[in-house]
Amino acid sequence: MTAAPAVDLRPAAPRGQHPGNLASQPSRSTRKRWFDGWGLLMLPLALFLLLVFVAPLALVLARSFTDPVTGLDNYRDFVSSSLYVDVLANTFRISGVVTLLTLVLGFPYAYLMTLATPFWRGVMLIVVLVPFWTSLLVRTFAWVLMLGDTGVVNQTLLGLGVVEEPIAMIRNSTGVIIGMVQVMLPYAVLPLFATMRSIDRRLLQAGEGLGARPMTAFWRIYAPLTLPGVAASCLLVFISSIGFYVTPALLGGPKDVMIGELIVQQLSGVLRWGFASALAVALLVVTAALLLLVARIVNVGKFMAGDR
């Protein structure tokens, strides 16, 4: 993350101040020395992360180049087989669709939460959080029962005569996406709600007073102010989606294998630890590259370091 952006979009440092100018210049030099006495408090966490995160990662990295023989063999295998590359592409495709859908569903939901009375806001929050209280496995099996050919949905549709034969909703990407969206929804709603709650709704009123129709005021004023939340929820959902294993395994078909499944299969199925490590490293590298690209486009820093 050291490469300097080709074009620096951040606001330029303030130029000459006018005499008598009372503007309080927000200090840009908030970068304190990161290591002072308080820094010691970080030590336990830093050690913990070193032990359970950095060290295993280093092992995986090393293994991908040395198991079974030293060299780039594992990576060559990965790149030369279109099957494996397809799995990686499929992983990103499904994660992308899931991210988009959770945003489309989560945005209005979070918005409604900000409008609701405290009671209904509480109810809506609990509804969103319910998935956290049940096991992923149980929920995924529930989807099998719901969406299968003899599942509740198809039985109902058949019974009503809406369809002639059952719609295939599991063992394909539809099933995977439905299952994953449900799991990921809280991760989209919570950051969106947190951001929206901090937006001053009186700005919308001000906008209307200045001649904006209510819809225009929403898109020109409210929506841009939700962008930090949108960015946060998309990143969270996308990155979590990439590593999914249980849901695609149970709800997906042979063509919907995601990279998590492939890695498990290599590890515990055919015991190619070196190759599994290479897959993991490839996933990590491609994800990081994608994120950097996105960060460059939407300039996440502008929101994160934001002036408000």
Place this chain on the structure above:
Amino acid sequence: MQSQLSRDAGTSIDIRNVVKRYKGQTAVDDVTLSVEAGEFLTLLGASGSGKSTLLNIVAGFITADAGRIEVGGRDLTTVPPHRRDLGMVFQHYALFPHMTVWQNVAFPLKRRRVAKAQIASRVRQALEVVELGHLAERRPAQLSGGQQQRVALARAIVFEPQALLMDEPLGALDKRLREQLQLEIKRLHHELGTTFVFVTHDQEEALAMSDRIALLRDGRVVQIGSPQDLYDRPASRYAAEFLGESNLFTGRCDGRTFVDERSGAAFTVAAGGNGVELRNGSALVVRPEHVMLAADDAPLPADHNTLDGLIRDVTYLGSGLRVEVALPDGRHLVTRTGTRSGLRPQPGLPVVAHWHAEHAVVVADDTGAAVSATVSETASTVAA
């Protein structure tokens, strides 16, 4: 002065029998009020008197339960805010944090689909008027409070609205800045000629800025008139106490004689308390600057009312002195004098407080129990 924003005669605003009730209370209680074209009218009142509610009804942000709003003769009662063409300035500025100063000011023009080149020149002019041209590229968070409020002003005038509505626009600023912006707003009003409706709970601000003041109390207009009208001829004890400092005596008025119920003293007053026949339950108002002090034995004009007392406290105000005179019955009287008046006031000095009959106004005593009248109980050492 350099402003090229067009100057027009402004637009009149008619508020007719407007009522707004909230659960348990009436925020605006049958208000009828006409703002003349080009006028600077201030809605003045204590907290909770319904000023903001009334202004927001005019702006269209709140729907009245009854009554009508007309602007320039056009009935706007059911017109949504974005089509009312009124500029609004809020106490909390309401600048759009994600836009630069320039974009904020351009916002109302863009909504009106003004041509690009024209937007540029009008935004520049509006920012010049508020003297912020050099900060156009800043974000609101990078501005001081006073600068933010000036941006809000520029944004409200840039589209040349029919009238400008301001809800305590200076409430969040410190005193110095507030006084400076008061002058700027007055200048703006003078330059633009637009109708201004200004809300404040600060009586000094209202007196300093307005062509007319409408005094609100519990959702009703209790008096409307020029600052001088309200100050010199308050319609009620409430109005007298709300605007400026006053000495108040309660009692009965009979023709040109007012009898103070506390001391039994009789004062001569100018004819007719506001033309109303006031007998019981009236109050006599004397402004501190009309009360003069004389030495115990000095000769006084015949048509002056007098009260004996002891000086209790002297405060140096820079431009003059504020003197409190303790009366024998335990109350005290406030006077303001120049620093160079004949008498040199000192605590403990016996004096005669006196005022011309013309300077005493009899009003209806419309406040409930004896609240904070200036002629008030003091733990006086001068008791008879």
